Amino acid sequence: MPRPGGGRDKRICVAQIGAAHGLRGGVHLRSFTAEPEAFAQYGPLETEDGTRRFEIDSVKPSKDGFTVRFVGITRREQADLLRNINLYVDRDRLPPAEDGEFYYADLIGLAAVTPEGETLGEVVALHNFGAGDIIEVRLVSGDTTMFAFDTATVPEIDIAGGRMIVTPPEEVVVQDPAPRKAAEP
Structure with a gap:
């Protein structure tokens, strides 16, 4: 069962380092924040495992994001x-x-349920491949599927209740994870 309140981690991914820029340690950086330049306001940035910290020395807007220099690089x-x-x-x-x-x-971790209350599964990821956001759901059958993350497909999100309402396309069949067989006479 998903955790109440979804997958609330204590840390949020705000950016990704890209290719090196120039000879003096600059890097291209892609921001994941709603206001793209906001990543620079949150203090030192850390790797996912927390073993490395990066303090920003300078930030300049660039064509596809930012050019950043970190202290010590x-x-x-x-x-x-x-x-x-x-x-x-x-x-x-x-x-x-x-x-x-x-x-x-x-x-992440919210229960995905139909408008009728039938459990579809659990939200395991969000993606954006360039044509809009997509949610990935692990169905009760164990398979995963993806749905458009829009108000038609996801009309309600209840983070406090630990669930999101998903209106699946007709081709998605909701199955009991362990179908029961009738006893033979």
């Missing part, structure tokens, strides 16, 4: 080693979500 070779690292901050450093808003991390 002064050579391209150092910057090259940082590519694809996701950067996190503690949840308490982020502003509280407004009414009707949420952090995507809050959705």
